[in-house]
Amino acid sequence: MYYKFIILVVLVTLTTIPLLNDDVFGHGLGGDVAPPISFAGMQVTISTIMSPSDITVGEFGSASLQIRFFDQNTDTNLESVTYRVEVHQSGELLARETFFDRDGELNVEIRPKSGCSEAQPWMCTIYYGDREPISNGLQERGTGIPVIKGPIFTKGGLYNIQVVVLGATSPKTFVADQLEFDTFVSVAQDQFFSIPEATAEIPVTIKTYYDDVSNFEFKKSDKSISFKMPFDWSPDYVDLVQVVHEELRFPKSYEPYGPQNDFVGYVDGVQVDNRTLLVDPYSSESQNIIHFLVTANELKRINEELGSEHYSKKEMFFELVPKGQTTKNGFSTTFENGYKANVVWKQVYGAGSDIPFEITFFDPEGNLVKDINYAISVLDPNGETIYSNIGDDTTPYIGIKASEGIDTQKIFIKLEGMHSMTLALTGTGFTNWESYVISEIMFEVGKAGEQIVPTQPTVETSIPAWIKNNAGWWADGQIDDNSFVLGLQWLITNGIMTIPPTEQGAGSDDVIPSWIKNNAGWWADGQIDDSSFVSGLQWLISNGIMKIS
Template identity: 50%
Template sequence: FVSIAQEQDFFLKTASAEQVPVVVKTYYDEVENFAFDTSDNSISFDMPFDWSPDYVDLVQVVHEEIRVPKSFAPYGEGKQFKGYVNGIEIDQRAILNDPYSSEETNIVHFLISKNELVKINETLGSNNFDNPQMDFKLVPLDQTERSSTEFYLVDTQNYEKTITTVNISWDGQYGANQNVPFTFTFFNENENLIKDVRYTYVAFDEFDNEISRYNGDDSVNPGIVSTEGIDIQNIYIPSEGPIRFDILVYGTGLDYDSTYSGIGSTIIELGPGTQSKTPNESAILEISSIPSWIKNNAGWWADGTIDDKSFIQGIQFLIKENILQIPSTAQGTGSDDEIPSWIKNNAGWWADGTIDDTAFVQGIQFLIKEGILRVQ
């Protein structure tokens, strides 16, 4: 186990036999089997890892950096990426692209949280518990046009300009009636990234109706933690038009250093988008038509007040009455009725508004696929 970050030097060989230097900075353990695939320009490597649930429960985050020259077009400035761990595509928020810290190098971070590790184990099943390694794969996506806005924060007492600047950017192919991955980036007065930022956001439509709000998952230490000064949040935008973002930066670090704290607002314009909607994105729940007792059930189930059977019955009622529209999902025939813990967490977060409807639907699809929830 590596307690201090170390850098390892590699070379990738392009289809034209050009050798491009790549640095992998590991915060966990030494990486091995570095490879480059010319068919999709992906970089892959692995490292030792203990996937047993008891050990995973002790891990807060697995952090790896891949540094590639911007002059190498597939990893040039402005590129976006997909990441895979043990063959499973990880949440978009776990891949952070930093084109700011170096003029010549693009830095891509794998920041894999405990929750993400648990989901990988749940997806791959118990066979993965004995897997002695973690496999990484980074795949660059096609270049897309990005929109962005930048604004400074003011202090909360005198409303004077602070030294903190916030940039919000998004992929132009996304738009209304979609989950839009917004990238929040925080800069200091020297245009360097501010590390370990703790912040919150609220989004409003043009009529001042609240669209989304998120303040992190820790009730004791509020704020979304942006370790590298770059953070991605998937936010469902219901309609076209102006969207106002209010940003509050509490401070930095565990002690909430107030050097970079402040508040600020910006207005963006979101159009219809050009990306075709995925099945998950078409499965948005109509909250206003769902009986309130269903969300109550989800919250009670998450905190142990009601049992699994009562919760499942509530979901079956929603599906049967066509109140909850689930994308076509193959019905499983599994005999294991145990519900994974991450789905119970999702239910609690959905009940209190921390996660959106799509994330909740994905959990229900998993139950159907595994045969735990049977739809007549």
């Protein structure tokens, strides 16, 4: 498409700041767009958007559902649309009703109501609103919008919202062949488990966006966990699934699943791709969050690898294996609108190999930016473009979607030396910014196993506020010395926390003086300033107790 081509120019030349839009989906699952259908010389489609976008069972009283019918090529709504909307979950019909909207953008309020005793759940659903007299569809009237009240969003999982366009351009005009669209939205549900360690039960929360999980198990030999979930592996169904999302939360103080570690994930025994497993130590002060984001392409790859016998399987089996600490190279870059990107890769990768570059996006306040869209290009030391990715032509938005604010791009780097990476932030959710914001930075790639020290100006102390909580817990004995040091080491190495340059010492033991722990407690209580706390960190580095790579 033409606008995709323009991005190639934009990546090099555009430096303007976008007008931001707050239409953001927290997990990329608060909204969906159906594949387009050819109709009257247009490529028409349906989008469904939930608000709030990140819904967890029991934490909301109602939600808004927006259904939009538009031409994907021109991003223009079709008017006077009559819809039939059905809501399904796990093969059960929950709601079916006809609606009418004059501007092609239908808004409906969903009010969950549990306790349905009918054999067929749709019989418990009731509808409120004004009816358009010709189509007999429920419609908006003034400030009032149609309401669906019933057993919808009362349990977590994937909901199929089927939309059939019965007519368009007038209440009297019906299409010769009805246009049928399938979209999916997810509702999260928290499930609670524990890991039996010798000293204590370690709490684990699984936030499932697809279906209930079961058979949670912990293997002491390698500290791995596993669980399963209902899933239909038939190719026809897999073709309909956008993504399967499971979110696992562990205490940061639990070393095997701490933020400084590396992990490997499996689905039905097949190791998943780098982009499927995302580690988020940023969103929670006390928990390390690990996401399984199994995309449609990854589901198809797993099915193909396991063969036709796998198509009849009715469940999905997850495994997560911690692999210990990993050392990374990396750099950070700041956009003109104050956004920041951290780019890291494991030191085991070097020139002559496919390097998985993990890219994490932050807003000006240092918060992870969810559902951000971006484009990327990389030039080698000779100035030749060796990689560019501007997203998929089939999506209504421009760019690659980092639904959790973290993404991985696997790039073949042939040569050692200085390379150039250009990143363009293009929008959020389904919304393209009016103009894109660009950042370009030079970075070095060496041999596999080689440590690369980024060339950066001297920086002042920068400590995220939530680290004070961790310091207080350490001073109170709730976190042991090793866990606290490893956590800070990881934060500094990955650029989340910055301190003045400090010479690395060799060190002869791992004993931390009591004055450093006292400083941490006083700092957490606000009795001393940041610089006094940092002096203790510098002592740990210079004496070899904390090693910064």
